[in-house]
Amino acid sequence: xxxxxxxxxxxxxxxxxxxxxxxxxxxxxxxxxxxxxxxxxxxxxxxxxxxxxxxxxxxxxxxxxxxxxxxxxxxxxxxxxxxxxxxxxxxxxxxxxxxxxxxxxxxxxxxxxxxxxxxxxxxxxxxxxxxxxxxxxxxxxxxxxxxxxxxxxxxxxxxxxxxxxxxxxxxxxxxxxxxxxxxxxxxxxxxxxxxxxxxxxxxxxxxxxxxxxxxxxxxxxxxxxxxxxxxxxxxxxxxxxxxxxxxxxxxxxxxxxxxxxxxxxxxxxxxxxxxxxxxxxxxxxxxxxxxxxxxxxxxxxxxxxxxxxxxxxxxxxxxxxxxxxxxxxxxxxxxxxxxxxxxxxxxxxxxxxxxxxxxxxxxxxxxxxxxxxxxxxxxxxxxxxxxxxxxxxxxxx
Numbered sequence: 001x002x003x004x005x006x007x008x009x010x011x012x013x014x015x016x017x018x019x020x021x022x023x024x025x026x027x028x029x030x031x032x033x034x035x036x037x038x039x040x041x042x043x044x045x046x047x048x049x050x051x052x053x054x055x056x057x058x059x060x061x062x063x064x065x066x067x068x069x070x071x072x073x074x075x076x077x078x079x080x081x082x083x084x085x086x087x088x089x090x091x092x093x094x095x096x097x098x099x100x101x102x103x104x105x106x107x108x109x110x111x112x113x114x115x116x117x118x119x120x121x122x123x124x125x126x127x128x129x130x131x132x133x134x135x136x137x138x139x140x141x142x143x144x145x146x147x148x149x150x151x152x153x154x155x156x157x158x159x160x161x162x163x164x165x166x167x168x169x170x171x172x173x174x175x176x177x178x179x180x181x182x183x184x185x186x187x188x189x190x191x192x193x194x195x196x197x198x199x200x201x202x203x204x205x206x207x208x209x210x211x212x213x214x215x216x217x218x219x220x221x222x223x224x225x226x227x228x229x230x231x232x233x234x235x236x237x238x239x240x241x242x243x244x245x246x247x248x249x250x251x252x253x254x255x256x257x258x259x260x261x262x263x264x265x266x267x268x269x270x271x272x273x274x275x276x277x278x279x280x281x282x283x284x285x286x287x288x289x290x291x292x293x294x295x296x297x298x299x300x301x302x303x304x305x306x307x308x309x310x311x312x313x314x315x316x317x318x319x320x321x322x323x324x325x326x327x328x329x330x331x332x333x334x335x336x337x338x339x340x341x342x343x344x345x346x347x348x349x350x351x352x353x354x355x356x357x358x359x360x361x362x363x364x365x366x367x368x369x370x371x372x373x374x375x376x377x378x379x380x381x382x383x384x385x386x387x388x389x390x391x392x393x394x395x396x397x
Contacts, residue, residue, distance in 0.1 A: 001028050002051075005035040010043035012036065017051035020059035029062055044072030050100055052082055060089060067095040074098065076138070098138060101166045104174070106131060112182055113266030113311045117281055117358055120266070123174070129165070130279065131172045133359055138164070140281065141171045147283040150219050154258055156208050156283075157276040159269065175278060183265040183275065184311030191316060198323030204268060204275045205292070205328055209397070211258040213285035222259050222284025222291075223252060226350065229357035236356060236367055241374060244382060245350050251389035252347065255287035255397055263291065264298040265320070266311040289395055292328075293347025296321070301348045303373055304366075343395065346388040349378050 001018040014035070020028060036042060045066060067073045074096040078086060086097045106129065109121040118132040132141060141164055148160045161173040181189075187197050213219050230245045237245075260267070261282035268275050298310065299317045306314040325337050332340070353370055356362060378385065 001031075003028065003031050003035070005039060007039040007042065010041060011046075012039060012042045012044070013046045013048055015048040015051075019054040020052060020062070021054060021056040022058055025056070025058040025062060028059075032062075032066075042070065045070040046073075047075045048077055049075060049082065050077035050079070052079070055082055055085055060085070060091065063091070063095070077101070101164055101171075104129065104165045104167055104172060106167055106172075113184065113264075114309055117279070118170075120279070125179070127174055127176050128180075128278075129167070129172045129174045130161075131167045131170050134170055135359070135361065136171055138171060141173060144173065144279075144281040147219065148280040150217065151208075151258060151280060151283050154211050154213065154217075154219075156211065156258060156260075157204070157274070158280060159276055159278050177269055177271055180269045180271040182311055183268040183270055186270050187265065187316050187320065188312040191319075194316070194319055195323055198320050199327045200270075200275050201265065201268060201320070202324045202327035204277070205263065205288075205295070208258045208260060208277075209288040209291065212256050213258050217285075219258070220284050222261055222282075222286040223249065223254070225261075225282070225284055226290065226354060229354040230350065232357035233353060236371065237353070237374060241379065244378060244385075245353065248346055248350050248385060248389055251392050252290055252293075253287045253393055253395065253397075256285055257288055257397060259284050259286055259288070259291040261291055261294050262298075263295050264310055265317075266309075287395070288397060289343060289347060289392065293344045294351045296341070296344040297348035297351035299324075301345065301352055301377075303352060303369060339391070340395070342388055343392060346385050349381075349385060352377065 001016065001020065001024040004015045006013045006015075014032060016028070018024065036045075047063065047066065063075065075086070076098045077100045078097055079100050083097060083099045086092050091097060104123070106121045106123070109123055109129075112120040112122055112128060114120070118130055118136070120128055120130045122128050145161060145164070148158050152158050152160055159175045159177055161175045163174040165172045165174055183197060183201060187194065226249050227246065230242060230249060234242045260277055260280070261284055262279055263277060267277060267279040269278055300321050302309060302314075302317075306317065310317060325341060329337055329340060353374060356367070356370060
């Protein structure tokens with residue numbers, strides 16, 4: 001039996017390779033106990049068993065003892081035969097046991113879009129894969145699947161992935177979508193249909209914003225997540241800057257509507273003439289202003305390489321948004337549309353920087369660019385932004 005341990009800030013990963021039977025169990029227990037004791041304190045323990053080829057009843061008792069010892073305990077990468085043993089004995093009901101994941105290569109695949117969470121590739125004509133950034137956990141991946149299912153049940157038109165895979169050292173989600181293109185691809189290919197695409201995009205937002213999230217649902221409060229994201233980026237901005245962003249967030253009215261919170265045109269897929277959504281990791285509930293502010297920050301005020309991130313030229317985004325506004329707020333006056341866009345732009349001033357909370361490993365050049373943009377977009381416009389925030393409550397839902 002080969003045994004190794006890696007510990008990072010109280011999170012331990014114990015790797016076991018070989019046969020865990022009556023001949024090896026005593027030495028395995030003694031070695032693991034010594035390794036764990038030498039690395040205390042340990043808050044969570046993950047047992048990586050991708051190369052475990054056999055497990056006996058004594059081995060099962062060993063894992064049961066570890067599960068009792070550590071509240072945060074899981075077993076990862078169990079091969080099918082080993083997972084079957086855990087399942088038959090009922091262990092999967094008392095501890096978290098994850099199957100081994102199949103491996104997929106994205107070499108040579110076209111990139112559909114990229115963002116702070118990861119990159120989306122087209123595998124073939126029928127499937128796409130979202131590859132999460134390095135360092136993402138299986139819990140983040142499973143959260144996206146969970147949010148997709150919750151939103152689907154509530155009526156959100158979304159694709160659901162049931163296949164978690166590995167792409168080298170990263171996790172991926174495979175979506176089976178027949179004859180689908182991102183909305184960005186559709187616009188790029190047929191810009192003459194811009195008005196039609198804008199109407200469908202607006203109707204997609206209106207459809208999800210008409211969904212009430214009932215109390216007791218597992219979908220999180222999007223406002224709480226936004227506030228936490230702002231606090232997380234305090235490492236990059238001074239206290240007055242963070243306080244100003246929080247003032248904007250706290251001015252957004254409460255709500256119980258379903259929100260996607262990252263519905264750029266690359267996250268809307270056209271299938272058989274209808275739009276559906278992917279990339280559900282930020283789904284939450286709240287006021288539509290938050291969702292539309294997020295979209296505005298991407299489609300109009302994005303920092304960075306627009307075409308690489310959104311999947312179409314920035315000029316198309318500029319053409320799309322006024323048409324989108326016309327259809328989302330159908331029947332409103334030009335003055336009201338300008339007022340609503342001003343409100344969205346204020347919320348976008350938060351999202352333009354809060355997305356940095358998605359990772360702690362962005363390049364220094366990206367951080368510097370955001371800090372320079374903050375001075376121009378937020379600091380110099382403080383009084384204007386606060387005045388706009390004072391009008392948020394006129395937005396009734």
